[in-house]
Amino acid sequence: MSTYSRKSTPDLEMETAYNTETSRKTIPTLEPSAATQLPESTSCLTCSDDGRYLSLGHSQGLAVWDASSLICAAEWLEDRLEITFIQMTRMAETGYLLATVDDMGVARIFAYHCEGIHLLSVINIMENINKRSICLTFELSAGGDYGAASIRCNGALCLEIYHFPTEAWLKELDLALSQKQDSNSSEDVGVKWSPVALLIKIKPPKIPAGTALDGPLEVLQMTDFLTHCLALDENMSSTHQQEEQSLDTDAGKTKETNESQRCCTHHFLPPCGQFPSDSKSTSQPGLPVVVCVWWSGSHNLLQYLLQRAPKKKTDVEPMPDMLWPHAKEILCSAVSRCTRYIALGLVDGVVCVWDRQSGSPLSVVLVSAADSAFSRMQFVDFSPVSANDFQTFTTAKVRLLVVCKSGAIHTVTTGRGTQSCTKQVAERPKHSRALPTVITSVPFLQSLSLVVQRNGNMLLQDVIKQTTVCFLIPPTTHLIATPCNPVYALNTKQQTLFIKGDLDTSCTVSSEEGSQSQLFMFSFGESDIFKQYISLPDTPQQLQTLSCATLEETCDVSLQQRGLSVDERNKARAETWKQLQETAVMVQQRAERYKRTAVN
Numbered sequence: 001m002s003t004y005s006r007k008s009t010p011d012l013e014m015e016t017a018y019n020t021e022t023s024r025k026t027i028p029t030l031e032p033s034a035a036t037q038l039p040e041s042t043s044c045l046t047c048s049d050d051g052r053y054l055s056l057g058h059s060q061g062l063a064v065w066d067a068s069s070l071i072c073a074a075e076w077l078e079d080r081l082e083i084t085f086i087q088m089t090r091m092a093e094t095g096y097l098l099a100t101v102d103d104m105g106v107a108r109i110f111a112y113h114c115e116g117i118h119l120l121s122v123i124n125i126m127e128n129i130n131k132r133s134i135c136l137t138f139e140l141s142a143g144g145d146y147g148a149a150s151i152r153c154n155g156a157l158c159l160e161i162y163h164f165p166t167e168a169w170l171k172e173l174d175l176a177l178s179q180k181q182d183s184n185s186s187e188d189v190g191v192k193w194s195p196v197a198l199l200i201k202i203k204p205p206k207i208p209a210g211t212a213l214d215g216p217l218e219v220l221q222m223t224d225f226l227t228h229c230l231a232l233d234e235n236m237s238s239t240h241q242q243e244e245q246s247l248d249t250d251a252g253k254t255k256e257t258n259e260s261q262r263c264c265t266h267h268f269l270p271p272c273g274q275f276p277s278d279s280k281s282t283s284q285p286g287l288p289v290v291v292c293v294w295w296s297g298s299h300n301l302l303q304y305l306l307q308r309a310p311k312k313k314t315d316v317e318p319m320p321d322m323l324w325p326h327a328k329e330i331l332c333s334a335v336s337r338c339t340r341y342i343a344l345g346l347v348d349g350v351v352c353v354w355d356r357q358s359g360s361p362l363s364v365v366l367v368s369a370a371d372s373a374f375s376r377m378q379f380v381d382f383s384p385v386s387a388n389d390f391q392t393f394t395t396a397k398v399r400l401l402v403v404c405k406s407g408a409i410h411t412v413t414t415g416r417g418t419q420s421c422t423k424q425v426a427e428r429p430k431h432s433r434a435l436p437t438v439i440t441s442v443p444f445l446q447s448l449s450l451v452v453q454r455n456g457n458m459l460l461q462d463v464i465k466q467t468t469v470c471f472l473i474p475p476t477t478h479l480i481a482t483p484c485n486p487v488y489a490l491n492t493k494q495q496t497l498f499i500k501g502d503l504d505t506s507c508t509v510s511s512e513e514g515s516q517s518q519l520f521m522f523s524f525g526e527s528d529i530f531k532q533y534i535s536l537p538d539t540p541q542q543l544q545t546l547s548c549a550t551l552e553e554t555c556d557v558s559l560q561q562r563g564l565s566v567d568e569r570n571k572a573r574a575e576t577w578k579q580l581q582e583t584a585v586m587v588q589q590r591a592e593r594y595k596r597t598a599v600n
Contacts, residue, residue, distance in 0.1 A: 028529050029471045032520040033496075036070045039063060041082070042500060042517060044487060048088045048096055049142065051493025053112070055098055057083025062100060064088075064112050067491055070519065076110065076117040085137075088112075089144045091166045095173060097144035105134030107149050109164070109196065113173040116180075120169060120193045123149055123162070141268040141288045146199070146306060148266050148291065159264045161200040161291060161306065168194040200304055200318055204262070204295050266293045267335045267342070272356040290321075292342065294333060299326045301333075301344065301354075324354060336379045336398070337443070343400055345374035351412055353398060362398065363414040367422050372406040378441050380411070380449075380463055381535065401425070401449060401463050407435045411463055419575075425466050437484050444495045445524060445533040456483045458499075462533075470529050472522055474501050481517060495525035495534070 041059035047067060048055070054065040061077040085101040098110040098117075107123035124133040133153040140147050147162045176191040268288035292303045302320035328346040335342055341362060342354045353362040380399040397415040404410070406428040414420040429435050438452035447464040456479055458472035478501040480486055487500035501518045524530045 027468050027471055029473045030522055030524075030527055030529065031473050032475070033523040033526065034070065034521040035475070035501075035518050038500060038517040038519050040516065042487060042519075043082065043084050044086045045489045045498060045500065045519075046086050046088050047489040047491045047498070048090055049492075050090050051491045053088065053096065054489065054491075054498060055086050055088040055112075057086040057100060062086060062098070062110070062117070064096075064098075064117060067494060067496075070521070074112060074115050074117045076119070087138070087140050089140050089142060091144040092170050095166075095170050097140055097164070097166070099138050099140045099147060101135050101138050105136070105152075107135040107138045109147070111169060111173055113170075114177050116177070118173065118176065118193075121196045123147075123160075123196070124151055136263070139266075139268075142286050146268060146288055146291075147196075148268070150264050157204070157262060157264065159202040159266060159293060160198060161202065161304070163197045163199045163306075165194040165197070199306060200291075202264075202293060202302075202304065202318065204298075205300075205302065205320065263296045264293060265296075265333055266291050267333070269335065269339050269356070272340055293320075294330045294344075297329060299329055300324065301326070301330070301342070326352060331374045332376050334377045334379055334400070337381055341379070341398055343377055343379065343398075345377050345402060347373060349374075351377070351400065351402060353400070353414060355416070362416055363420055365412050365414055365420045365422060367402055367410050367412060368404075368408075368424070372404045372408070375403050375405045376439070377402045378439075378449075380441060380447055381443060399447075399464070401439065401441070403436070403439055404428075409436075409439070409463075423466070425461075425463055438486060438488070440490070442490065442524070443492045444535055445530055446535045448530075448533055450490070450497065452480065452483055452486050452488075454483055456480045460530075469533070470527075472497070474520055477504055478502060478518060478520075479504050495523065497522040497524070 039056065039058040039060065042056050043059075044057040046055050047053070052067055053073065054067050054070075056063045056065065059082045060079070061075065061081055062083050063075045064073045065071065066073050082103040083100050084103050085099075087099045089097055091097050094113060096112040098112060100108050100110065102108075105124070106126075108119060109121045109123065111118045111120050123138070124135050126132050131153060133151050136150040136152055136157075138147065138149045144164055144166050147164060149160050149162070151158055151160055172191055172193055179191065269290050269292060270286055271289050289307060290303050290305055292301055294301050301324040303322040303324075304318060305321045326344065326346055328348060328350055330344050330346060332345040333343065340356050342356065344352045344354070346352060349367045351365045351367055353365075354360070355362040378401050380401050397413050397418060400412040400414075402410045402412060407426070408424065408428045409426040411423050411425055412420065413422075426436075433453070433455040434457075435454050436451050437454055438450065440450050442448045442450055442460065445460070447462055448460050448469060449463050451459050451461050458474075458480065460469045460472070461467070462469050474480060481500040481502040489498045490496075491498065498519055498521055501520050503517075525534065
């Protein structure tokens with residue numbers, strides 16, 4: 001297990017120490033409010049969406065802790081099984097689903113129910129050693145009704161979407177609990193868990209054989225537009241791979257490398273605007289009805305409906321139900337808190353924001369062509385939305401935080417009928433040790449982002465005012481564990497941060513227990529530093545306002561937005577007309593000067 005080391009050049013150490021001490025003299029600091037010992041080799045940590053529990057993955061299995069007392073509530077142990085990824089979501093009042101991936105690439109589904117952990121299903125069971133499937137990523141939707149796993153088998157990658165029988169599992173968990181109480185056994189005796197259903201198996205899209213796309217785009221029928229965009233995307237991907245292969249003498253090795261490096265990014269989305277919904281999703285506003293997908297090297301955002309019967313093995317590969325094309329390659333993506341907006345970071349510093357209600361782009365913004373390519377992006381929650389103030393929501397601006405591979409950070413402010421604005425929040429660090437490894441928004445603190453740097457520094461930054469609000473300081477005896485990939489979790493309900501720390505090797509250890517890792521808890525809600533940044537939780541009325549399930553509701557919202565933004569649109573139209581008039585006068589003056597010069 002790697003641990004942050006202080007080794008570096010003396011000059012760099014002196015400069016880093018001086019800058020850190022100077023900053024901390026003027027900027028407030030926050031120390032942990034609690035700490036406890038972690039299991040050996042804890043490699044992943046997450047918090048349930050209701051804030052009640054923490055789940056930890058380590059070299060012996062996994063554990064569920066009470067988030068308030070930090071006391072272990074249940075464990076699931078197995079020798080030589082190291083959990084490297086874990087996610088937890090609540091599927092009922094007393095039931096939680098846990099998704100895990102181990103160091104061998106095996107994905108599993110667990111349930112935490114009545115202080116017990118139960119193994120419900122293994123996603124990618126290896127039936128044939130020659131066809132071993134490896135799970136790269138595994139994610140549950142909110143509520144646990146769906147799951148998505150990126151599976152690699154024999155060099156081919158696909159995204160598998162699963163439907164989980166949560167209602168049946170809850171009944172079976174109650175049955176298992178009653179049987180345990182009757183038999184006084186700790187094992188699940190005689191309980192057969194309902195199987196997981198494979199809903200969709202998505203592969204990198206290819207054009208069906210025999211499809212003719214001759215002729216210009218104007219003569220193609222509307223039904224051929226999706227196929228045309230896929231064809232353009234496939235041709236550009238093939239050209240890009242051929243260019244890379246020409247740079248390597250071993251073409252076969254290059255092709256294998258390109259295929260192995262391709263990855264898939266997805267987002268589960270609830271009903272909004274043009275997306276249909278069924279009776280179940282209407283009764284549960286947060287239930288996803290669509291999954292949007294984009295592949296590395298692709299120009300298209302693809303979307304697939306989830307309300308469909310599982311396909312047979314003999315069926316053809318599913319075609320996307322909707323496609324949003326782009327002129328440039330997609331590098332990163334993000335979904336807003338209300339799930340209405342999807343932001344995509346493209347090559348050459350272009351950001352495109354889509355409005356799901358209207359199905360059209362909200363804006364296309366050029367951030368900076370000088371910086372390096374985008375690495376990630378996220379929406380920034382600047383101010384809470386009042387349930388009784390519809391105008392606040394409709395006229396609110398969308399704010400994005402865009403991080404470049406160089407370490408430079410930009411903010412993008414845009415909206416319908418408003419002029420887009422970009423600002424550089426942070427320049428490229430002078431030293432690689434100051435590069436940010438984690439930049440994530442803190443949902444319960446308006447406009448604040450948590451930043452972790454390679455050198456182990458932790459801070460909260462106001463991305464709107466471009467100021468550092470607070471440093472997070474672990475005890476002098478400990479350092480942040482693996483700052484290049486820190487183990488941490490944010491508890492939005494308790495307004496706390498949990499992060500793993502390792503003992504500083506320069507400190508003496510009095511006992512073997514003292515050398516183990518610690519879990520530090522930073523409480524933001526109890527500090528006066530963050531009082532002005534505390535945001536109010538979303539109300540049910542607000543969540544319902546942010547999502548429109550029917551076409552009639554979408555039209556009503558669109559008309560209200562047009563009425564409320566008329567002043568801003570008139571102002572923007574007047575400004576544009578003024579610029580056109582000035583440009584026309586300038587062109588006319590240049591033409592007259594050219595005529596006089598030509599005559600002379």
